[in-house]
Amino acid sequence: AAARTPLMAGNWKMNLNHVEAVHLLQKLSWTLQDKKHDFERVEVAVLPPFTDIRSVQTLVDGDRMKIKYGAQDVSTQDAGAYTGEISASMLTKLGCSYVLTGHSERRQYHAEDDATVNAKTTKALAAGLVPIVCVGEGLEVRKAGEQVPHTLAQVDGALAGLKPDDVRKLVIAYEPVWAIGTGEVATPEDAQEVISAIRGRLEETISPSVADSVRILYGGSVKMASAGGIMAQPDVDGCLVGGASLQVDEFAGICRYLD
Ligand code: PEP
Numbered sequence: 249a250a251a252r253t254p255l256m257a258g259n260w261k262m263n264l265n266h267v268e269a270v271h272l273l274q275k276l277s278w279t280l281q282d283k284k285h286d287f288e289r290v291e292v293a294v295l296p297p298f299t300d301i302r303s304v305q306t307l308v309d310g311d312r313m314k315i316k317y318g319a320q321d322v323s324t325q326d327a328g329a330y331t332g333e334i335s336a337s338m339l340t341k342l343g344c345s346y347v348l349t350g351h352s353e354r355r356q357y358h359a360e361d362d363a364t365v366n367a368k369t370t371k372a373l374a375a376g377l378v379p380i381v382c383v384g385e386g387l388e389v390r391k392a393g394e395q396v397p398h399t400l401a402q403v404d405g406a407l408a409g410l411k412p413d414d415v416r417k418l419v420i421a422y423e424p425v426w427a428i429g430t431g432e433v434a435t436p437e438d439a440q441e442v443i444s445a446i447r448g449r450l451e452e453t454i455s456p457s458v459a460d461s462v463r464i465l466y467g468g469s470v471k472m473a474s475a476g477g478i479m480a481q482p483d484v485d486g487c488l489v490g491g492a493s494l495q496v497d498e499f500a501g502i503c504r505y506l507d
Contacts, residue, residue: 252463254479255419255486256503257293257380258493259320259348259467260300269300270307272496277313279500283507287314291486292503293346294493295320298334305343318346318377321354324367336375347372348488350382350406352425362405369406373414380419380465380488381406383446387426395424396445403446404453412454420446420464421488427468429490433478439466440481447483472501479505 264272273294280292293316296304304317323333339347348354349372350365360368365381372379383402385395399422407415422443427434443464451459466478467488478484492498 252461252485253288253291255291255293255463255465256499257295257318257346257421257465257486257488258499259295259351259488259490260297260493261320261353261490262297263494264296264300266300266303269296270303272494273304273307273313273315274311275496276500277311277315279496280315280503283500283504285503290503290506291316293317295346295348301339301342301344309343316345318344318348318380320348320351322347322349322368322372322377324364324371326371336371336377339377340375345378346380346419347377348382348421349379350402352382352384352423352428356425362402362408365402365406366408369418370410373410373417378417378419380421382421382423382467382488384421384423384425384428384442384468386424390424390426395442399442400445400449403449407454412458415450415454416458416461418462419486420462421467422446422464423467423488429469431469433469433471433474434466436477436481436484439478439484443481444483470502472498472505475502475505 295318319339322336349368354360369379369381383399385398389398424434447459463485465486465488466484470487470489471492
Protein backbone atom coordinates (compact mmCIF):
# COMPACT_ATOMS: atom_id res chain seq x y z
CA ALA A 249 0.00 0.00 0.00
CA ALA A 250 2.91 2.32 0.72
CA ALA A 251 3.71 2.35 -3.01
CA ARG A 252 0.65 4.44 -3.92
CA THR A 253 1.85 7.99 -4.62
CA PRO A 254 -0.79 10.48 -3.46
CA LEU A 255 -2.38 12.57 -6.22
CA MET A 256 -3.91 16.02 -5.83
CA ALA A 257 -5.90 16.89 -8.93
CA GLY A 258 -7.57 20.28 -9.50
CA ASN A 259 -10.74 20.21 -11.58
CA TRP A 260 -11.12 23.77 -12.86
CA LYS A 261 -14.53 22.95 -14.41
CA MET A 262 -15.82 25.65 -16.81
CA ASN A 263 -13.66 28.42 -15.39
CA LEU A 264 -10.67 30.47 -16.64
CA ASN A 265 -9.91 31.46 -20.22
CA HIS A 266 -6.46 30.54 -21.52
CA VAL A 267 -4.86 33.76 -20.30
CA GLU A 268 -6.26 33.29 -16.79
CA ALA A 269 -5.28 29.63 -16.86
CA VAL A 270 -1.64 30.44 -17.57
CA HIS A 271 -1.68 33.02 -14.80
CA LEU A 272 -3.08 30.60 -12.22
CA LEU A 273 -0.74 27.78 -13.20
CA GLN A 274 2.32 30.03 -13.07
CA LYS A 275 1.36 31.19 -9.58
CA LEU A 276 0.72 27.63 -8.45
CA SER A 277 4.08 26.53 -9.77
CA TRP A 278 5.91 29.39 -8.05
CA THR A 279 4.11 28.70 -4.78
CA LEU A 280 5.00 25.02 -4.83
CA GLN A 281 8.58 25.77 -5.90
CA ASP A 282 8.91 28.17 -3.01
CA LYS A 283 7.99 25.34 -0.67
CA LYS A 284 10.41 23.02 -2.49
CA HIS A 285 7.51 20.69 -3.23
CA ASP A 286 8.62 17.13 -3.93
CA PHE A 287 6.41 16.02 -6.83
CA GLU A 288 7.56 12.42 -6.51
CA ARG A 289 6.14 12.38 -3.01
CA VAL A 290 2.83 14.10 -3.76
CA GLU A 291 1.82 14.30 -7.39
CA VAL A 292 -0.01 17.43 -8.56
CA ALA A 293 -2.26 17.74 -11.61
CA VAL A 294 -4.63 20.35 -13.05
CA LEU A 295 -7.63 19.65 -15.28
CA PRO A 296 -8.39 22.81 -17.28
CA PRO A 297 -11.14 23.32 -19.87
CA PHE A 298 -10.21 21.99 -23.33
CA THR A 299 -9.56 25.51 -24.66
CA ASP A 300 -6.80 26.08 -22.08
CA ILE A 301 -4.87 22.85 -22.58
CA ARG A 302 -2.60 24.03 -25.39
CA SER A 303 -1.53 27.06 -23.34
CA VAL A 304 -1.01 24.91 -20.26
CA GLN A 305 1.16 22.57 -22.32
CA THR A 306 3.32 25.46 -23.56
CA LEU A 307 3.86 26.75 -20.03
CA VAL A 308 4.51 23.34 -18.48
CA ASP A 309 7.02 22.43 -21.21
CA GLY A 310 8.68 25.85 -21.32
CA ASP A 311 9.19 26.02 -17.57
CA ARG A 312 9.84 22.29 -17.18
CA MET A 313 7.10 22.14 -14.57
CA LYS A 314 6.46 18.88 -12.81
CA ILE A 315 2.77 19.68 -12.54
CA LYS A 316 0.80 17.31 -14.72
CA TYR A 317 -2.38 18.16 -16.57
CA GLY A 318 -5.35 16.60 -18.24
CA ALA A 319 -8.91 17.11 -19.41
CA GLN A 320 -12.36 16.97 -17.82
CA ASP A 321 -14.01 14.75 -20.41
CA VAL A 322 -13.28 12.72 -23.53
CA SER A 323 -15.27 11.30 -26.43
CA THR A 324 -16.44 7.69 -26.64
CA GLN A 325 -15.37 7.81 -30.31
CA ASP A 326 -11.97 7.81 -32.02
CA ALA A 327 -12.55 10.34 -34.81
CA GLY A 328 -15.08 11.46 -37.38
CA ALA A 329 -18.47 13.11 -37.58
CA TYR A 330 -18.96 13.85 -33.88
CA THR A 331 -19.37 17.61 -33.77
CA GLY A 332 -18.07 19.22 -30.62
CA GLU A 333 -16.33 16.12 -29.30
CA ILE A 334 -12.65 15.76 -28.35
CA SER A 335 -10.90 12.41 -28.77
CA ALA A 336 -8.49 10.72 -26.40
CA SER A 337 -5.67 10.80 -28.96
CA MET A 338 -6.11 14.59 -29.32
CA LEU A 339 -5.52 14.86 -25.58
CA THR A 340 -2.48 12.57 -25.65
CA LYS A 341 -1.04 14.70 -28.44
CA LEU A 342 -1.34 17.77 -26.17
CA GLY A 343 0.68 16.05 -23.48
CA CYS A 344 -2.24 15.27 -21.20
CA SER A 345 -1.61 12.66 -18.52
CA TYR A 346 -5.11 12.42 -17.10
CA VAL A 347 -8.75 12.69 -18.03
CA LEU A 348 -11.85 12.65 -15.84
CA THR A 349 -14.54 10.17 -16.79
CA GLY A 350 -17.98 10.03 -15.24
CA HIS A 351 -17.80 13.25 -13.26
CA SER A 352 -21.16 13.69 -11.52
CA GLU A 353 -21.78 16.91 -13.46
CA ARG A 354 -21.44 14.93 -16.71
CA ARG A 355 -23.71 12.21 -15.35
CA GLN A 356 -26.26 14.77 -14.17
CA TYR A 357 -26.31 17.37 -16.96
CA HIS A 358 -25.34 15.20 -19.92
CA ALA A 359 -27.11 12.00 -18.94
CA GLU A 360 -23.92 9.93 -18.95
CA ASP A 361 -24.63 6.43 -17.72
CA ASP A 362 -22.23 3.70 -16.63
CA ALA A 363 -21.96 2.36 -20.18
CA THR A 364 -20.86 5.78 -21.46
CA VAL A 365 -18.38 6.13 -18.62
CA ASN A 366 -17.07 2.66 -19.44
CA ALA A 367 -16.64 3.58 -23.12
CA LYS A 368 -14.81 6.82 -22.27
CA THR A 369 -12.57 5.06 -19.76
CA THR A 370 -11.73 2.39 -22.34
CA LYS A 371 -10.84 4.99 -25.01
CA ALA A 372 -8.72 6.97 -22.55
CA LEU A 373 -6.70 3.90 -21.58
CA ALA A 374 -6.21 2.86 -25.20
CA ALA A 375 -4.74 6.31 -25.95
CA GLY A 376 -2.33 6.14 -23.02
CA LEU A 377 -4.21 8.52 -20.76
CA VAL A 378 -4.86 7.76 -17.11
CA PRO A 379 -8.61 7.99 -16.52
CA ILE A 380 -9.77 9.39 -13.21
CA VAL A 381 -13.06 7.54 -12.97
CA CYS A 382 -15.57 9.42 -10.81
CA VAL A 383 -18.20 7.61 -8.76
CA GLY A 384 -20.36 8.51 -5.78
CA GLU A 385 -23.89 8.68 -4.45
CA GLY A 386 -26.43 11.49 -4.28
CA LEU A 387 -28.16 12.71 -1.15
CA GLU A 388 -31.17 10.39 -1.35
CA VAL A 389 -28.95 7.33 -1.59
CA ARG A 390 -26.81 8.57 1.31
CA LYS A 391 -29.92 9.18 3.45
CA ALA A 392 -31.04 5.63 2.72
CA GLY A 393 -27.62 4.34 3.81
CA GLU A 394 -27.07 2.77 0.40
CA GLN A 395 -23.84 4.60 -0.48
CA VAL A 396 -21.65 1.51 -0.60
CA PRO A 397 -23.73 -0.73 -2.90
CA HIS A 398 -24.62 2.26 -5.10
CA THR A 399 -21.01 3.30 -5.56
CA LEU A 400 -19.76 -0.25 -6.08
CA ALA A 401 -22.32 -0.73 -8.85
CA GLN A 402 -20.93 2.38 -10.56
CA VAL A 403 -17.39 1.01 -10.20
CA ASP A 404 -18.45 -2.32 -11.72
CA GLY A 405 -20.15 -0.52 -14.60
CA ALA A 406 -17.26 1.85 -15.30
CA LEU A 407 -14.64 -0.90 -15.29
CA ALA A 408 -16.61 -3.63 -17.08
CA GLY A 409 -14.50 -5.55 -19.57
CA LEU A 410 -11.21 -3.79 -18.78
CA LYS A 411 -8.04 -5.86 -18.55
CA PRO A 412 -6.55 -6.14 -15.05
CA ASP A 413 -3.38 -4.40 -16.27
CA ASP A 414 -5.47 -1.46 -17.45
CA VAL A 415 -7.39 -1.24 -14.20
CA ARG A 416 -4.06 -1.16 -12.37
CA LYS A 417 -3.16 2.09 -14.18
CA LEU A 418 -6.32 4.04 -13.56
CA VAL A 419 -7.41 6.27 -10.72
CA ILE A 420 -10.84 6.20 -9.08
CA ALA A 421 -12.35 9.27 -7.43
CA TYR A 422 -15.05 8.77 -4.84
CA GLU A 423 -17.10 11.94 -4.93
CA PRO A 424 -20.36 11.91 -2.98
CA VAL A 425 -22.58 14.21 -5.04
CA TRP A 426 -24.01 15.89 -1.93
CA ALA A 427 -20.50 17.08 -1.06
CA ILE A 428 -19.59 18.55 -4.46
CA GLY A 429 -19.59 22.32 -4.58
CA THR A 430 -21.80 22.46 -1.49
CA GLY A 431 -19.18 23.24 1.12
CA GLU A 432 -20.30 20.07 2.85
CA VAL A 433 -17.24 17.87 3.05
CA ALA A 434 -17.69 14.20 3.94
CA THR A 435 -16.06 13.19 7.19
CA PRO A 436 -12.76 11.31 6.87
CA GLU A 437 -14.64 8.23 8.12
CA ASP A 438 -17.34 8.62 5.43
CA ALA A 439 -14.61 8.77 2.79
CA GLN A 440 -12.74 5.80 4.22
CA GLU A 441 -15.90 3.68 4.45
CA VAL A 442 -16.71 3.87 0.76
CA ILE A 443 -13.13 4.00 -0.50
CA SER A 444 -12.13 0.88 1.42
CA ALA A 445 -15.25 -0.83 0.05
CA ILE A 446 -14.16 0.11 -3.49
CA ARG A 447 -10.72 -1.35 -2.84
CA GLY A 448 -12.35 -4.48 -1.45
CA ARG A 449 -14.44 -4.79 -4.59
CA LEU A 450 -11.36 -4.55 -6.84
CA GLU A 451 -9.73 -7.22 -4.73
CA GLU A 452 -12.73 -9.49 -5.26
CA THR A 453 -13.43 -8.82 -8.92
CA ILE A 454 -9.90 -8.22 -10.27
CA SER A 455 -7.06 -9.17 -7.93
CA PRO A 456 -5.47 -8.26 -4.59
CA SER A 457 -2.42 -6.83 -6.33
CA VAL A 458 -4.51 -4.56 -8.58
CA ALA A 459 -6.63 -3.49 -5.60
CA ASP A 460 -3.48 -2.60 -3.72
CA SER A 461 -2.07 -0.53 -6.63
CA VAL A 462 -5.09 1.51 -7.73
CA ARG A 463 -5.17 5.02 -6.34
CA ILE A 464 -8.53 6.06 -4.97
CA LEU A 465 -9.13 9.75 -4.34
CA TYR A 466 -11.78 11.56 -2.34
CA GLY A 467 -13.55 14.57 -3.83
CA GLY A 468 -16.19 16.95 -2.48
CA SER A 469 -15.51 20.42 -1.05
CA VAL A 470 -11.95 19.58 -0.03
CA LYS A 471 -10.10 22.57 1.41
CA MET A 472 -6.67 23.05 2.89
CA ALA A 473 -8.18 22.70 6.37
CA SER A 474 -9.87 19.35 5.64
CA ALA A 475 -7.24 17.70 3.42
CA GLY A 476 -5.01 16.43 6.23
CA GLY A 477 -7.78 14.54 8.03
CA ILE A 478 -9.00 12.93 4.83
CA MET A 479 -5.48 11.97 3.75
CA ALA A 480 -4.85 10.35 7.13
CA GLN A 481 -7.32 7.58 6.20
CA PRO A 482 -5.49 4.42 5.12
CA ASP A 483 -7.29 3.90 1.81
CA VAL A 484 -7.44 7.51 0.62
CA ASP A 485 -4.72 8.25 -1.93
CA GLY A 486 -5.41 11.85 -2.82
CA CYS A 487 -8.07 14.43 -3.51
CA LEU A 488 -10.02 15.63 -6.51
CA VAL A 489 -10.54 19.32 -5.83
CA GLY A 490 -13.02 21.60 -7.57
CA GLY A 491 -13.66 25.07 -6.14
CA ALA A 492 -10.51 25.23 -4.02
CA SER A 493 -8.30 24.43 -7.03
CA LEU A 494 -9.04 27.91 -8.40
CA GLN A 495 -7.40 29.51 -5.37
CA VAL A 496 -3.64 29.11 -5.48
CA ASP A 497 -3.07 29.24 -1.74
CA GLU A 498 -5.85 26.75 -1.00
CA PHE A 499 -4.79 24.28 -3.65
CA ALA A 500 -1.10 24.60 -2.81
CA GLY A 501 -2.05 24.06 0.82
CA ILE A 502 -3.92 20.87 -0.13
CA CYS A 503 -0.87 19.64 -2.07
CA ARG A 504 1.22 20.46 1.01
CA TYR A 505 -1.01 18.55 3.44
CA LEU A 506 2.06 16.89 4.92
CA ASP A 507 3.53 20.20 6.16
C1 PEP B 1 -15.25 18.23 -8.24
O1 PEP B 1 -15.70 18.95 -9.11
O2 PEP B 1 -14.76 17.14 -8.56
C2 PEP B 1 -15.30 18.68 -6.84
C3 PEP B 1 -14.94 17.85 -5.90
O3 PEP B 1 -15.72 19.97 -6.61
P1 PEP B 1 -15.67 20.77 -5.20
O4 PEP B 1 -14.29 20.56 -4.62
O5 PEP B 1 -15.90 22.20 -5.57
O6 PEP B 1 -16.72 20.20 -4.32
